[in-house]
Amino acid sequence: MKVGMYYRNSDVRTEEQEIPAVGDGDVLIKVMASGICGSDLMEWYRIKRAPLVLGHELAGEVVAVGSGVDTVQVGDRVFATHHVPCDECIYCLSGHETACVTFQEQNNFTPGGFSQYLRVSGRSVRTGLLKLPDTMSFETATFIEPLATVVRALRTMxxxxxxxxxxxxxxxxxxxxxxxxxxxxxxxxxxxxxxxxxxxxxxxxxxxxxxxxxxxxxxxxxxxxxxxxxxxxxxxxxxxxxxxxxxxxxxxxxxxxxxxxxxxxxxxxxxxxxxxxxxxxxxCYGAAPRDNRQALELLKHGTVTVEDMITHRLGIDRIGEAFGIAADPTGTLKVIIEPHR
CATH class of the missing domain: 3.40.50.720 (NAD(P)-binding Rossmann-like Domain)
Structure with missing residues (x-):
């Protein structure tokens, strides 16, 4: 499969990797749309872990599930998030889920959203996957995570x-x-x-x-x-x-x-x-599962509309160009990567 490998903002390459194997409790998603987040462009924040495959604003179709998975099935259209809290620590129980050590340190995506296929594992399978309504496009669903961070922020303040x-x-x-x-x-x-x-x-x-x-x-x-x-x-x-x-x-x-x-x-x-x-x-940092669920409902019912903010759609073969476009504030709001385009 093709992935977008990040080395630095000016060097994001299309490379080949094996499709991730699906083990017990895992879910494999065919990524249909993945948005470039402003945090993906924060080189000081990303380069310390480079090279890596970024992408955490994504939606796609479930194509395989491991044994023990009962929350989704093959053919489901889903949103996925890579960080989820433990729901057990003092921070989670007091409403500070994004301060949870599990949330901050565990990444349940392999390799990342800028890829044609993505394996979701760990707690993200149960609390980080949301089924999409038939009326919601994959592109709209890429806004669930960024909108969820704003939901959390306005509640916080x-x-x-x-x-x-x-x-x-x-x-x-x-x-x-x-x-x-x-x-x-x-x-x-x-x-x-x-x-x-x-x-x-x-x-x-x-x-x-x-x-x-x-x-x-x-x-x-x-x-x-x-x-x-x-x-x-x-x-x-x-x-x-x-x-x-x-x-x-x-x-x-x-x-x-x-x-x-x-x-x-x-x-x-x-x-x-x-x-x-x-x-x-x-x-305010990130979004917890409850924020993602609320964001999905806001988009589903048209309370917040986002289609007018998509300015560019590019295939994964143009991932380097896409990062350059996303970094230019003139004429650009949201750049969507469509890995199977």
Whole structure:
């Protein structure tokens, strides 16, 4: 079978591997669509494990099951996720499933979503596979995982109907924040990005305001909304955006670190005004099975629509080109790899 082997962002090659053998408790999926995630482009995060096959936003068809598997059968159309929690540790039981050691350290995909066939094993077989409704395309299903991370993030920061929200970064995740925040009844939604194309896409996604991030953003909020934002989402690792975000939250509000800067990069923070003004800081990483299930329902019922965000579809023979396209913010939102194209 063909796979997309990652060496670095500028070197992703189409290579040949054997189709993974299916053992007891395993499931083999014919991958029909797999999205390139923004985290796949974080070279500092990925290169330490290279070479490897990336891809974790995927959907396909079950073509083989090992003995003991009773959750899916051959022919099922499914979404799959590689990381699942143990559901037993103190972190899982207290609602912090993505802090679970099992979640963070066990990868149940072989070799990865940028391949023609994928073996799913371990706990992911029981809690990481979701059957797709007949009405949902494989392409739409690739959004289950990224939307699930946004579901978890907005729950973490306790977004309430009527809250104003400021989103720094208008990549795919930023636009999913716009769409879901609107669906949940948010008040004014403001987005900032340094790329004008992505600002335009944010407006199309439903943002009330989309402004170039080089502007004085706290002043823009004061002028357009009358005050700073109740909720601020940092969906970019750019240090200037992080610094501006910390100045954009109103009294009693919350700042959510959905993205982070590179290791070693720091932001100097005077915590006195945040302490005095009852401002909270939150972080959010990944998505748990309950988040994936909720995301599937949101997509199934059309509460959040995503088809308009797919800008490119390429076969696995063009995986290197696909990574180059995904890294260019102008004219690109979501790049889908179709391994059997």
């Amino acid at each position: 306790a977004l309430s109907p009527g809250d104003s929200i400021m989103i720094y970064g208008a990549g795919l995740a930023g636009l999913l924040f716009v769409k879901l925040a609107k669906a949940l009844g948010a008040g004014t939604v403001v987005v900032a990005d340094i790329n004008d194309y992505r600002c335009a896409m944010a407006k199309r996604a439903g943002a009330d305001h989309a402004v170039n991030a080089t502007a004085d953003l706290p002043a823009f909020l004061q002028q357009t909304c009358g005050r700073l934002a109740d909720r601020v989402v940092i969906s970019t690792g750019a240090l200037p955006a992080i610094q501006a975000a910390l100045q954009s939250v109103d009294r009693g509000g919350t700042v959510l670190f959905f993205a982070v800067a590179q290791p070693g990069e720091t932001v100097a923070v005077d915590f006195n005004p945040f302490w005095r003004n009852d401002i909270s800081f939150k972080t």
